[in-house]
Amino acid sequence: MGIVRETFISTALRILPAFDRLLMKSAATKEYQVFPNTLFPWTDYLKAQTPIIRAEAERLLRDRMSVPSVREISPDHAKIAVDDKWRSFFLWGYGVKIEDNCAKCPETARILENIPGLLTAFYSVMLAGAHVPRHTGPTKAIVTAHLGLMIPRDREKCHMAVGDGNDIVWKEGEIAIFDDMFPHEVWNDTNEDRIILLLHIKRPLKFPGSLLRDLFFAGLRASPFVRDGLRNLEQWKQKNTVTDTTPERIAAE
Secondary structure, three states, rough: OHHHHHHHHHHHHHHHHHHHHHOOEEEOOOOOOEEOOHHOOOOHHHHHHHHHHHHHHHHHHHOHHHEOOOOOHHHOOOOOOOOOOEEEEEEOOOOEEEEHHHHOOHHHHHHHHHHHHEEEEEEEEEEEOOEEEEEEEOOOOOOEEEEEEEEEHHHHEEEEEEEOOEEEEEOOOEEEEOOOOOOOEEEEEEOOOOEEEEEEEEEEEEOHHHHHHHHHHHHOOHHHHHHHHHHHHOOOOHHHHHEOOOOHHHHHH
16 A cells, blocks of 8 residues: 555656646636635635634634644645644545534534535644744645634734745635645744634636546545545544534533
8 A cells, every 4th residue: 555655646746747737728817826815706705704614613623632733644744744733623625525524613514515616624723833844735726725713913923925925924804815836834933823724726727727627636536645644534533532512512511
């Protein structure tokens, strides 16, 4: 299995640059490092749902250590998830819905069902003092969106640098959308935790790029990269007792 996995990853790394160049010939927008929200009509809807999403995140993440670190779920991220200060609670992963996790925040899951092109969604928790080194994402087939939920009061010290001089400072209820194939780096140089809802969205493409993009993600869902992540998540849940924070459980306490 290890050989198959390594072969898949090494092959993907070789072909993705050419694949991305082919996709961008069908781009439906010009290339941005940080996108205007106006290019994505769903952003107004999602921003309006922030109080609901935040309430479920607050309840779920009362104990920050009750959710796994990114590197525990995806060892492929070990170079950027350098410690346990970047933690995650996955709802979708590359188009696969994590049913057990969605059941713990049902309103957020319902809201996400209305986001066109959704691939991945998770609560991204950066504990106080966390740092994610400069890196790039896997493919131009994706754009990344951040919805601010719980942001440190000293906001200027909790930020993300993207590409050529773009500095994103999160705000509660605001959405930042960027192309993570441009180098980016994240700091939380405060004594408070930062929580956002992180989304991967299909890049807007015209035909035939849209078809190639969708075929790529169909194959990715069957790949060791995604299967191993789902297995790691299940193993983590089996090893750790996660507090039941569903509304029904809280009402019974």
